[in-house]
Amino acid sequence: MILIMIFPLFFLSLTSCQTQKVAEDNEQLSREERIVIRFSHIVGEKTPKGMAARKFASLVKEKSNGFVEVQVFPNGYLYKDGEEIDALLRGDIQMIAPATAKISSYVPEWQAIDLPFAFQDTDEVHEYLEGNVGNKLLNELERKGFYPLGMWENGFKQMTNTSKPLVKPEDFRGLRFRIMPSEIIRQQFLELKAELQTNSFNEVYQLLEKNKIDGQENTYSNIVSKGIHSQQKYMTVSNHGYLGYVVLLKKEFWDKLPEDIQQILQESIEEVTAWEKTMARKLNDESLQELKNCGCVEIHYLSEEEKQLWEEALKPIYQRFTNRFGAEYIKQLPRNKEAEH
Numbered sequence: 001m002i003l004i005m006i007f008p009l010f011f012l013s014l015t016s017c018q019t020q021k022v023a024e025d026n027e028q029l030s031r032e033e034r035i036v037i038r039f040s041h042i043v044g045e046k047t048p049k050g051m052a053a054r055k056f057a058s059l060v061k062e063k064s065n066g067f068v069e070v071q072v073f074p075n076g077y078l079y080k081d082g083e084e085i086d087a088l089l090r091g092d093i094q095m096i097a098p099a100t101a102k103i104s105s106y107v108p109e110w111q112a113i114d115l116p117f118a119f120q121d122t123d124e125v126h127e128y129l130e131g132n133v134g135n136k137l138l139n140e141l142e143r144k145g146f147y148p149l150g151m152w153e154n155g156f157k158q159m160t161n162t163s164k165p166l167v168k169p170e171d172f173r174g175l176r177f178r179i180m181p182s183e184i185i186r187q188q189f190l191e192l193k194a195e196l197q198t199n200s201f202n203e204v205y206q207l208l209e210k211n212k213i214d215g216q217e218n219t220y221s222n223i224v225s226k227g228i229h230s231q232q233k234y235m236t237v238s239n240h241g242y243l244g245y246v247v248l249l250k251k252e253f254w255d256k257l258p259e260d261i262q263q264i265l266q267e268s269i270e271e272v273t274a275w276e277k278t279m280a281r282k283l284n285d286e287s288l289q290e291l292k293n294c295g296c297v298e299i300h301y302l303s304e305e306e307k308q309l310w311e312e313a314l315k316p317i318y319q320r321f322t323n324r325f326g327a328e329y330i331k332q333l334p335r336n337k338e339a340e341h
């Protein structure tokens, strides 16, 4: 339940001596008197999102002198993948950070982020999201009742499976993959003639263990944090898709927050986001190292020629996307903008 009391916030503008005193007093506040923000997410704590969520909670606590308490629930303990967005809109939780693919059922244009090989690196993703297209995508979320507080990232996805090295597009034929719930991701695997099923992230390990699926796509840090590699024989470093997150609150909840609290949340997210980008890169580098060292997966690095074959096989998706959402989302991709000049 949302526990907000519009408690007088005069302490936030007190002199430092007074602030010190109030800070002590705030520690004595009952749960009913504080603002409690329940932040539910589905990944482990030692992941970019997991670590960013904890840092955000501690920054908010510090900046509000304990008046705002962000309670973080990782690993889908409170709500699973398919449940957390509805729980946010119902007001059962106040904050989530789903993968962009997962909000595409509310704003389908977000599928642009999952277009195959759309971005070469994270800088390109940032450029795209900071431009017109990014603004449009964020505005659409507001129209659907969300307040997008910020964007966090994980990194690029790689392919893993139990059967064979995935080198050519034909290698996917008939293999069973778990995917995130996203039409554009579904289309990618269908183009590759794979079989697919949509499951929550926390089910992937067991599905692999019980041989209900052959493979999956994810970032190094997600693969390692869930031990997915221990159930897989092959990994192709393809960097075919970006995995990023939108940090969301319900707009109605946000609008009711006092302005100084909104400012604290905004400042905290900006600080955490800058830190999160570096930390995500580091965690993914460390996880790749672990995958190399474990001796459990055979790693294939997609060559430029092989990548071109994959891109060619997945090309029809771009036309379908254009037909449905317009050419602007494709034209604004940094690689296409460069080609224009």
Ligand code: SIN
Residues within 6 Å of the ligand: 042, 043, 049, 098, 099, 154, 180, 200, 201, 217, 218, 222, 243
């Ligand atoms: C996440 O990073 O939030 C989960 C990604 C997935 O569902 O594969």
